Amino acid sequence: MSTALWLNAEETTPYPLMRSWGCHNPLPLRILRGPVGPRVTGMEAPPWVATGAPGQPFDFCGCMHRLCADVISRCPSLYHVDVSRLQFALTPARNSRRHGLQARVTPLRLRDGRLSRRRRGVTFQIQRYFIDGREILYLVTFCLPRFLQLTFDEKFVTIFHELFHICPSFNGDLRRHDGRYSIHSHSQREYDQQMSALARDYLASNPDPNLHAFLRLNFGQLIQRHGGVMGVCTPRPKLIPLPSEHAELVVEQTNRPAARK
Numbered sequence: 001m002s003t004a005l006w007l008n009a010e011e012t013t014p015y016p017l018m019r020s021w022g023c024h025n026p027l028p029l030r031i032l033r034g035p036v037g038p039r040v041t042g043m044e045a046p047p048w049v050a051t052g053a054p055g056q057p058f059d060f061c062g063c064m065h066r067l068c069a070d071v072i073s074r075c076p077s078l079y080h081v082d083v084s085r086l087q088f089a090l091t092p093a094r095n096s097r098r099h100g101l102q103a104r105v106t107p108l109r110l111r112d113g114r115l116s117r118r119r120r121g122v123t124f125q126i127q128r129y130f131i132d133g134r135e136i137l138y139l140v141t142f143c144l145p146r147f148l149q150l151t152f153d154e155k156f157v158t159i160f161h162e163l164f165h166i167c168p169s170f171n172g173d174l175r176r177h178d179g180r181y182s183i184h185s186h187s188q189r190e191y192d193q194q195m196s197a198l199a200r201d202y203l204a205s206n207p208d209p210n211l212h213a214f215l216r217l218n219f220g221q222l223i224q225r226h227g228g229v230m231g232v233c234t235p236r237p238k239l240i241p242l243p244s245e246h247a248e249l250v251v252e253q254t255n256r257p258a259a260r261k
Helices: 004-009 060-074 154-164 188-204 210-215 219-226 244-254
Strands: 016-020 027-032 086-092 103-107 116-119 124-125 130-131 134-138 138-144 231-233 240-241
Touching: 004 231, 027 086, 060 086, 060 138, 060 154, 060 210, 060 231, 086 231, 130 188, 154 188, 154 210, 219 231
Parallel strands: 016 130, 086 138
Antiparallel strands: 027 231, 103 138, 116 124, 124 240, 130 134
């Protein structure tokens, strides 16, 4: 659509239709520093597990990006994923319970890769995210410290669990299965078993151990070594009601599948 029309639509909506980050508007960062329990002899981070310079905040999202890029390159079931159009993020856990959200993948398109939909006579559009000029199609967010308190195997299964949700068409939508339970298929147990098998196959391919070394440490060990765990805190995209005078043209111009670049 024309820039003039797009800006006019943005001026009459409560949130921007597009959000952009770059060198002059960096992504929001957050450093988590605790709580950490008392130091217990024998429970410190093993010195042979490399996670970067001690005393410097641990770059969780950077390490997760590099690991997932390698995972995708070695897993045929994930060859469709373009890691450059994923944004990795963290979100603080609301409580210290072990059970609850571990991670999530948030699509930046609606069903079938569409940008907008109509509901009760109103057209809604999902926000579009751009980082350094490249449009992002998925947010992959990990809940800390809860995710880091999982075992090494559980962490890997969780990573595959989230990446596998990405649509094979890589159109910004989620992978959808036949039947009533379209996101996790008819059996959560079978889905998890499939993810476990993918994780085992990846580790059997002899990846660089330094890429996944940080998964061998828990949150407390990373805090004791680095003083903090740092990551991007990207807000989840909003569905924005469009002004009626622009909705029809916006739907026509933007409901095209997201193209891989």
